[in-house]
Amino acid sequence: MNQARRITFLSGFLSAIAVAIFAFYGGWQRKWMSDDGLIVLRTVRNLLAGNGPVFNAGERVEANTSMLWQYIIYLGARIDGHRLETIAMWAALIFTTLAVFIATIGTATLYRGRPLWLLPFGGIIYLALPPARDFATSGLEWGLSLLWIAVLWFLLATWSTLANKTQGIVPTVTLYTLAFWCGISWLVRPELALYGGLVGLMLLIMHRAKWWKILLVAIPAPLAYQIFRMGYYGLLVPHTAVAKSATGAQWASGWNYIRDFNDPYWLIVALLIAAFAGALMVALSKQTAGGVDKRTPLAIGVILACATLHTLYVVRVGGDFMHGRMLLLPLFTLLLPVSVIGIARNRSAALLGAGIFGAGLIWSATAIIGGHPYQLPEEGEELGIVDERTFWQLATYRDAPTYFAEDFHTARSLRDYPEQLAIAQQRNDAHLVSYLKNPDPIVLSWMPVPRTTQTTGPNADLAQMPLSLTMINLGMTSMNAPLDVRVLDNMGLANPIAARQPRMPDARVGHDKNLPLFWQMADSGVAIDDMPDWVNKKDAQAARKALYTDEFRVLFESYRSPMSWDRFMSNIKFSLTSGRTLQFHEDPEKYADAAVSVEKPQIYWPQEINTAGDRK
Structure with missing residues (x-):
C-alpha cells in the first residue's frame, strides 16, 4: 500500500471512529424509554415465560412491527439478567453506533486507492438532529433498522468496487451475503422490503446467470417466517399494519409531517450542503487515478432511489405522531453516499471540500444548540405531532426522561x-x-x-x-x-x-x-x-x-x-x-340479523398462562 492509499484508508477509518463516538455519546446522553418501546417488552416477557410471541397470553396477536427486534431483546434477556429496559437500551445504542461506523466505512470504500483525506460528513449531519439521538435508544427498533441499512450499504459499496473481479471467493461471498441481507429486510421493518426488493432486483439483472442461486439464498428465511405468521397469527402482515391501515393515503398530513421535521432545523439547508458534497465526490472520482468503478453509480443510484421512495411512502401514509421518527431512516439512507467527504491535494479542490465540510459543521452546530423545544398543548387542544421524549417527561411530571416501566x-x-x-x-x-x-x-x-x-x-x-x-x-x-x-x-x-x-x-x-x-x-x-x-x-x-x-x-x-x-x-x-x-x-x-351458525358458539378458549418465568 503506497503512502497516498494509506492516508485514504487511515482517514476513512478515523472518520468512522469519530462519528461512532458522536453516536454513542449523543445516544447515551439522551437515553430513555418510550411507551411504544414498552409494548415490545411485553411480548418479550411472554416469550421468556413460555407463553409464545404474543402480547396477551391466549391471544395470538403480533403487536410489534419488527419481528427481529423482539427476538434480539429476548436473546439478550436469556443471556443477561438485567432489566429488559436496560437490555433494549444497550442493544439499540450499540446498533446505532455500529450503523454509523459501518456506513462511514462503506462510503470510504468507494474512495479506495485515491489520494484523498477523508472527513466524516453525512453521519454528523444525521446525528445533529435531536430525534436522531433520541431514537438511538427509546426501546424501539430504530437502531436495528439503521444497522440493517448500513450493512446493506457496506455490502453494496463492496460489491460495486469489485466490478472487475468477477471470480474469486470475496466477490462470490459478497454477492450472496448481499442477497441474503436483502431477503431479511422486512423482518427488520416491513417498509425495508422496498430497499431489499430494489437491491435484489438489481442483483438479479446484473447477475442473470445466477438468478436461481440469488433467490435460493434470499427467499428461505423470509418465506419461512411468512408461513409462520400466516399460520400462527392468521395475517399476511404484522398486526400493527392492520391497526394503522398502512396502505391508506393521507398526503396533506404527510406534507405537514415533512414541515414539522424540516422547519425547526432548516433541514433543507443541510440537504443542499450534502448535495454539494455529492457533486464534489463525483468530480473527485473523475479526476483521481482509476476513475470510478462502473457499478458505483448504479449502487449510489439504487440507494438514493430507496431513500426517495421511502420518503414518498411516509408522506403518503400521513407521516407519524412522533416528531421526525418515520423520516429518520430515509434521511440516514439519503446521506450514505456522503458519509465521508474527500479533501484533495489540489488547492482549489481542497478549499472547496473544506468549505463544504465547514458548512456542514456549522449547520450541525446550530441544530444541536437550537434543539427542539417542546411544551405540552393547552388542555383540550389536539396533541398533533409531539416530541415523544420530552412529551413523556412532561406528562409524567419528572425531572428526567422515562426509563423504567414504573417511571410512568x-x-x-x-x-x-x-x-x-x-x-x-x-x-x-x-x-x-x-x-x-x-x-x-x-x-x-x-x-x-x-x-x-x-x-x-x-x-x-x-x-x-x-x-x-x-x-x-x-x-x-x-x-x-x-x-x-x-x-x-x-x-x-x-x-x-x-x-x-x-x-x-x-x-x-x-x-x-x-x-x-x-x-x-x-x-x-x-x-x-x-x-x-x-x-x-x-x-x-x-x-x-x-x-x-x-x-x-x-x-x-x-x-x-x-x-x-x-x-x-x-x-x-x-x-x-x-x-x-x-x-x-x-x-x-x-x-342484529346476522347468523350464528354453530350450535354452541364460542369466542373465548381458556388457556394456561405461565407467569413463573416473567421478567418484569
Whole structure:
C-alpha cells in the first residue's frame, strides 16, 4: 500500500471512529424509554415465560412491527439478567453506533486507492438532529433498522468496487451475503422490503446467470417466517399494519409531517450542503487515478432511489405522531453516499471540500444548540405531532426522561392504577376500567368491575376470561401489569376488533381508530347489569350478541382457539381470504340479523398462562 492509499484508508477509518463516538455519546446522553418501546417488552416477557410471541397470553396477536427486534431483546434477556429496559437500551445504542461506523466505512470504500483525506460528513449531519439521538435508544427498533441499512450499504459499496473481479471467493461471498441481507429486510421493518426488493432486483439483472442461486439464498428465511405468521397469527402482515391501515393515503398530513421535521432545523439547508458534497465526490472520482468503478453509480443510484421512495411512502401514509421518527431512516439512507467527504491535494479542490465540510459543521452546530423545544398543548387542544421524549417527561411530571416501566406511574392516566389493579386481582374481577373522576381539574382514576357469575348458557365462555383492561397507552399499562392480566388498547395494536374499525377522518395520525367502551366491555367477563353507569348497556348487550355471529367468530378462532395443525392451515386460508379485508361496524345494530351458525358458539378458549418465568 503506497503512502497516498494509506492516508485514504487511515482517514476513512478515523472518520468512522469519530462519528461512532458522536453516536454513542449523543445516544447515551439522551437515553430513555418510550411507551411504544414498552409494548415490545411485553411480548418479550411472554416469550421468556413460555407463553409464545404474543402480547396477551391466549391471544395470538403480533403487536410489534419488527419481528427481529423482539427476538434480539429476548436473546439478550436469556443471556443477561438485567432489566429488559436496560437490555433494549444497550442493544439499540450499540446498533446505532455500529450503523454509523459501518456506513462511514462503506462510503470510504468507494474512495479506495485515491489520494484523498477523508472527513466524516453525512453521519454528523444525521446525528445533529435531536430525534436522531433520541431514537438511538427509546426501546424501539430504530437502531436495528439503521444497522440493517448500513450493512446493506457496506455490502453494496463492496460489491460495486469489485466490478472487475468477477471470480474469486470475496466477490462470490459478497454477492450472496448481499442477497441474503436483502431477503431479511422486512423482518427488520416491513417498509425495508422496498430497499431489499430494489437491491435484489438489481442483483438479479446484473447477475442473470445466477438468478436461481440469488433467490435460493434470499427467499428461505423470509418465506419461512411468512408461513409462520400466516399460520400462527392468521395475517399476511404484522398486526400493527392492520391497526394503522398502512396502505391508506393521507398526503396533506404527510406534507405537514415533512414541515414539522424540516422547519425547526432548516433541514433543507443541510440537504443542499450534502448535495454539494455529492457533486464534489463525483468530480473527485473523475479526476483521481482509476476513475470510478462502473457499478458505483448504479449502487449510489439504487440507494438514493430507496431513500426517495421511502420518503414518498411516509408522506403518503400521513407521516407519524412522533416528531421526525418515520423520516429518520430515509434521511440516514439519503446521506450514505456522503458519509465521508474527500479533501484533495489540489488547492482549489481542497478549499472547496473544506468549505463544504465547514458548512456542514456549522449547520450541525446550530441544530444541536437550537434543539427542539417542546411544551405540552393547552388542555383540550389536539396533541398533533409531539416530541415523544420530552412529551413523556412532561406528562409524567419528572425531572428526567422515562426509563423504567414504573417511571410512568406518575402519568395522570395511571393515577391509582397499581393499587386498583391489585384490588381487582385479589377479588378476581373481570375488568379494570379507566374513568374521569373529576372534570375540572381533570382527575382520572380506575375502577374494578366484578366478574359475571354465569357459568352456563350463552356467553358462559366469557366468564373464564382473565382480568381485562383497555388504555390508549398500551406500553405503560401492560408493563406495569402481570402477564395474567389481559391488556388491550382502543386503537387496535393489541386488539383485533379495534384494529378492524373504520378510520376516523381528520384524526391524529396513528390514532385514527377507536373501539367504543361498550364493545370493549362486551368482550370481557363482565355481566351487562354490572357495567358502569356511563356505559350504554343496550349497546353493550347488542355488541355482545354481535360478537358471537359468524363474522366475529371466524376472527376470534384465528387468534384465540388452541393452536393445532388444522388451526394453522385454516389460519393460512383466512389470511389469504377474508383476513385481508375484514372490517367491522361501530354500530352493533348492524349485526342484529346476522347468523350464528354453530350450535354452541364460542369466542373465548381458556388457556394456561405461565407467569413463573416473567421478567418484569
